[in-house]
Amino acid sequence: KAGVTQTPRYLIKTRGQQVTLSCSPISGHRSVSWYQQTPGQGLQFLFEYFSETQRNKGNFPGRFSGRQFSNSRSEMNVSTLELGDSALYLCASSLEGRNRVDEQYFGPGTRLTVT
Amino acid sequence: GESVGLHLPTLSVQEGDNSIINCAYSNSASDYFIWYKQESGKGPQFIIDIRSNMDKRQGQRVTVLLNKTVKHLSLQIAATQPGDSAVYFCAERDDDYKLSFGAGTTVTVRA
Numbered sequence: 721k722a723g724v725t726q727t728p729r730y731l732i733k734t735r736g737q738q739v740t741l742s743c744s745p746i747s748g749h750r751s752v753s754w755y756q757q758t759p760g761q762g763l764q765f766l767f768e769y770f771s772e773t774q775r776n777k778g779n780f781p782g783r784f785s786g787r788q789f790s791n792s793r794s795e796m797n798v799s800t801l802e803l804g805d806s807a808l809y810l811c812a813s814s815l816e817g818r819n820r821v822d823e824q825y826f827g828p829g830t831r832l833t834v835t
Numbered sequence: 836g837e838s839v840g841l842h843l844p845t846l847s848v849q850e851g852d853n854s855i856i857n858c859a860y861s862n863s864a865s866d867y868f869i870w871y872k873q874e875s876g877k878g879p880q881f882i883i884d885i886r887s888n889m890d891k892r893q894g895q896r897v898t899v900l901l902n903k904t905v906k907h908l909s910l911q912i913a914a915t916q917p918g919d920s921a922v923y924f925c926a927e928r929d930d931d932y933k934l935s936f937g938a939g940t941t942v943t944v945r946a
Contacts, residue, residue: 725876754932763936764926776933785864810878824934826878827873 722746724813724827732833738799741830745813746790751775752794753824754786757808766809769794770816798832806834845941854915858908858937859924866929869934870899873922882910882923887927912942920944 725744733739745752753776754766765778769788786796792813798805808831812824845871848854860868866887871879883894885901892899898911909923925937 755936762938763926765933765935771899776931778933812878823881825882826880828876828878 724811724825725812726737726748726809728828728830730831730833732835733801734835735801736805737801738797739801739832740797741793741809741811741832743794743796743811743813743827745811749825750792751812751814751816752788752792752820753812753814754794754796755810755812756780756812757810757829758806764808766796782804784825786821801834803834807832842938843940844938845943847943847945848915849945850915850917852915854912854919856910856912856923856925856940856942858893858898858910858940860906860908860925860935860937862927862929862935863903863906863934866930866931867928868901868908869928869938870897870908871924871926872919873924873939879924886908888927915942915944916925917944917946 727742751770753768755763757763767786768776772788783799788794808829810826810829812826814822814824842857842925861893869884870882872882881899883899885892885899890901896913900909920943922941924936924939928934
């Protein structure tokens with residue numbers, strides 16, 4: 721079974737631009753979560769999608785948004801990029817996300833650099 | 836073996852020794868805890884988990900201990916190998932099903 725895939729793996733953008741990152745979950749997984757990882761703040765939860773609906777949200781500004789498609793693939797978008805948005809963006813998928821033993825599987829991440 | 840009583844960002848351990856990584860969690864409502872391993876260039880990988888109604892759980896070469904009284908979690912790795920070199924994160928899942936991660940401990944195994 722293929723793992724979680726994220727595209728692109730690396731991205732360089734300029735301040736003020738916007739960016740869209742893509743995540744394909746493991747086949748059969750319906751819950752997709754996004755995380756931001758930086759050296760200073762560590763791993764922080766952005767949001768979770770299930771059945772095309774945002775089910776949970778972390779403490780990030782509205783510039784960060786996402787969506788999920790009917791095939792469970794998910795995208796996240798960051799508008800008006802700031803230097804502080806430079807980070808590794810990780811996607812994780814799980815079957816339902818509500819079962820106590822429902823393990824999350826992480827993708828390799830997208831490394832975003834904002835200049 | 837080598838261990839840290841409080842969380843430290845790095846841990847250097849001799850190959851073959853046991854290592855202990857500590858983590859303090861913040862939310863007393865969290866009822867599920869997970870340890871992840873992250874190698875360079877990869878996403879976090881599940882190691883072992885434990886529910887709040889347990890205080891110990893063992894896996895292959897790893898043991899997780901949970902002390903709810905002081906909100907402390909530890910990961911013990913037996914006979915540490917070079918392939919164990921990575922960053923280790925603890926995570927807690929709250930009653931809203933959100934995962935919160937600890938700061939991470941970088942483990943370096945000395946040959």
